[in-house]
Structures are given as structure tokens and as C-alpha cells.
Amino acid sequence: MKVFVVYCHPSDDSFTKHMCDAFIKGIVDSGNEYILSDLYKMGFDPTMTEQEYLRDAYYRNTPDIASDVLAEQQKINSVDAIAFIYPVFWTEAPAKLVGWFDRVWSYGFAYGEKTMKMLDKAIILCSAGNPIEQLEQFGLLDSMKKVMLGDRLFGRAREMEFIVYDNTSRENELREKNWDMNLQKAYEKGYSFFDQGENPEA
Numbered sequence: 001m002k003v004f005v006v007y008c009h010p011s012d013d014s015f016t017k018h019m020c021d022a023f024i025k026g027i028v029d030s031g032n033e034y035i036l037s038d039l040y041k042m043g044f045d046p047t048m049t050e051q052e053y054l055r056d057a058y059y060r061n062t063p064d065i066a067s068d069v070l071a072e073q074q075k076i077n078s079v080d081a082i083a084f085i086y087p088v089f090w091t092e093a094p095a096k097l098v099g100w101f102d103r104v105w106s107y108g109f110a111y112g113e114k115t116m117k118m119l120d121k122a123i124i125l126c127s128a129g130n131p132i133e134q135l136e137q138f139g140l141l142d143s144m145k146k147v148m149l150g151d152r153l154f155g156r157a158r159e160m161e162f163i164v165y166d167n168t169s170r171e172n173e174l175r176e177k178n179w180d181m182n183l184q185k186a187y188e189k190g191y192s193f194f195d196q197g198e199n200p201e202a
């Protein structure tokens with residue numbers, strides 16, 4: 001089985017990078033495969049052009065899809081599952097990933113007479129500086145889940161999961177305290193992602 005990891009963080013000096021690496025290690029150790037789009041390293045352009053806007057706005061299923069968008073769409077249709085890994089920025093994904101959806105989820109691919117395959121699974125692994133209680137208290141966690149699961153992924157994957165690694169802000173002592181435990185969790189999530197075999201490191 002193969003998962004497409006869409007990773008979006010501006011810096012390797014981050015918890016999110018370690019979490020992404022741990023998840024991928026789990027995938028590989030369980031005998032599965034992955035492909036990766038590291039949106040910052042690729043220099044993915046999140047800005048929708050006017051031509052792309054008009055194509056979507058007028059529901060035109062024309063073949064003029066930009067090559068960088070087409071490459072992402074082909075990756076999606078070549079895998080069984082997708083994983084999105086990112087830090088929460090202002091109760092959303094980083095702008096680069098939001099723009100990835102604007103462009104890659106094009107008319108005729110992700111909606112309309114869509115050619116996007118139905119994925120077996122989709123998972124979101126995100127890090128949040130704030131404690132989960134604070135995100136829950138203001139309804140922010142719900143809104144993040146609704147946008148990702150109820151809109152972007154809705155009807156595009158049979159199973160969906162949204163996981164938050166909270167308290168990851170550098171001023172929070174729990175960042176360091178929970179570091180190893182959180183990376184182990186991410187590893188195990190990758191290892192059991194396709195529910196195969198036993199986890200040797202559990």
C-alpha cells in the first residue's frame with residue numbers, strides 16, 4: 001500500500017518535521033510505501049492564476065491544467081491514501097497548503113465530473129502551539145476539522161482521521177517534555193496506518 005504525504009512547514013528546525021519523519025519511518029517499517037510532496041522544498045506556488053480561477057469559476061473542464069498541479073493530481077491517483085502534515089497557523093493550514101488545495105482540487109478533478117480516485121484513507125497530522133483545551137474551548141478545533149474533513153476531504157476518502165499534537169509552542173515546557181512520546185505516537189500511527197503486521201518498537 002502506498003501513501004502520499006503532503007508536508008508543509010517552512011523549516012526543518014521544527015517539531016512538525018520530526019513528526020513527519022517519524023510517521024514516514026512507521027510507514028516504511030511496516031512494509032508500506034510513500035511518496036512525498038514537501039511543499040516548501042519544492043517551491044510549490046500556492047497562488048491561483050486568473051486562468052485557473054476562471055476555469056473553476058465557469059466550471060470549464062478544459063485540459064489546460066498547469067504541470068505542477070497535474071503532477072500533484074497524478075500522485076494522488078497513484079496511491080491508496082493521503083496524509084497531510086503541517087503546523088496550525090491561525091487556525092488553518094499554512095497558506096502554501098491552503099493554496100495547494102485551491103489549485104490541486106480543480107474542477108473536473110476534485111469536484112464536478114471528478115477524476116480523482118476515492119482514497120481508502122486520509123489522515124491529518126498537525127501540530128498546534130496551544131493546548132487542546134484552549135482550541136476546544138473556542139470551537140477552533142471543530143472549525144479546523146470541519147474545513148479539512150467536512151469540506152476538502154469530504155467524499156474523497158473512505159476513512160478520515162484528524163490528529164493534533166498540541167502544546168508544541170517553544171515557550172511551552174510540554175513541547176520538550178512530550179517530544180519523544182509524540183514522535184513515538186506519530187511513528188506508531190505510520191506503522192499501523194494500513195493495519196499490517198506488528199509494531200516492533202511498541
Ligand SMILES: Cc1cc2nc3c(=O)[nH]c(=O)nc-3n(C[C@H](O)[C@H](O)[C@H](O)COP(=O)(O)O)c2cc1C
Pocket residue numbers: 009013014015016017087088089090091092127128129130131168169170
Ligand atoms: C504564523 C503562525 C501562526 C500560528 N497560529 C497558531 C494557531 O492559530 N493556533 C495554535 O495552536 N498555534 C499556532 N501557532 C503555533 C504553531 O502551530 C506551533 O508553533 C507549531 O506547531 C510548533 O511546531 P513547530 O516546531 O513544528 O513549528 C502559530 C505559529 C505561527 C508561526
